[in-house]
Amino acid sequence: MTQPAAAGPEARPARARLIDAAIAQLAAEGMRGLTHRRVEQRAEVAQGLVKYHFGSLDGLIAAVLTHLADAELPDVLTVDDQTRALADAGRPPTALFAQARAVADAVRARPDLARARLELYLHASRHPELQGIVKAARDRFVDRIAASLDGPDPEAGARMIVALVDGLLLDQLSAPEALVDEMMPTYWLIAGAAARSVPARPSA
Numbered sequence: 001m002t003q004p005a006a007a008g009p010e011a012r013p014a015r016a017r018l019i020d021a022a023i024a025q026l027a028a029e030g031m032r033g034l035t036h037r038r039v040e041q042r043a044e045v046a047q048g049l050v051k052y053h054f055g056s057l058d059g060l061i062a063a064v065l066t067h068l069a070d071a072e073l074p075d076v077l078t079v080d081d082q083t084r085a086l087a088d089a090g091r092p093p094t095a096l097f098a099q100a101r102a103v104a105d106a107v108r109a110r111p112d113l114a115r116a117r118l119e120l121y122l123h124a125s126r127h128p129e130l131q132g133i134v135k136a137a138r139d140r141f142v143d144r145i146a147a148s149l150d151g152p153d154p155e156a157g158a159r160m161i162v163a164l165v166d167g168l169l170l171d172q173l174s175a176p177e178a179l180v181d182e183m184m185p186t187y188w189l190i191a192g193a194a195a196r197s198v199p200a201r202p203s204a
Contacts (some may be wrong), residue, residue: 015053017043019067022060026119027112034060061120061130065137068117071110073140077103077188078148087193100185107169108181114169121166138162149196157195164191 021043025033034057036050043049054060079087083096107114124130145158168187172180180187 014043014045014049015063017045018050018053018060019063022064023068023112023116026064026116030119031123058130058133061123062133064116065120065133068113069137069140071113072107072117073144075103075106076141076144077192078144079192080148084150096189097185100188104181104184104188108172111173115173118166118170118173145195149192151196151198152200153198154195156201157198160198161188161191161195 018039021039022034025039025042029038036057037047039050039060040047050057050060054063077100079096087096120130121134124134141162142155142158145161146154149157151157165188168180168184171177
């Protein structure tokens, strides 16, 4: 029986192709390259489809940030109660470090995602109207991490981890350092342990 031919990129919905093209454009040229026409050309779709699907460039940015969160959330390192108890007892399972290394490898294998996301974060720092969109995307990571923390203030600890991870990614994207790359899983595990010790915020 003849197997059907695999669908090529042109068979994917135009909206998905535009989002992928926007990510590639951001990774390659930064915000200066994120124009309707350049994204449409990279996606190989008809002119005007960015406006049709997203309404505006800000709408495209919102869709890209949502897509990036969907793609990167599975890479968030979470720790179950049993593993945490072993670590607290001074017997962290070797599987925990292996898990951290796998997460680091997954992130490193897709640098365009981190590059595109950080480009949008910097852009939002100069465009307050976009900061709510960035916050909503970031909060998804905070919520996922906070759910696996058991300290006095899981949200505060989770925000510390998110900031540290983004800082490490920016560090490595701007000028890669072999030692930082080697130590990345250890840094993340140490950050997780420290996040559990973040004190509760004083009552207002």
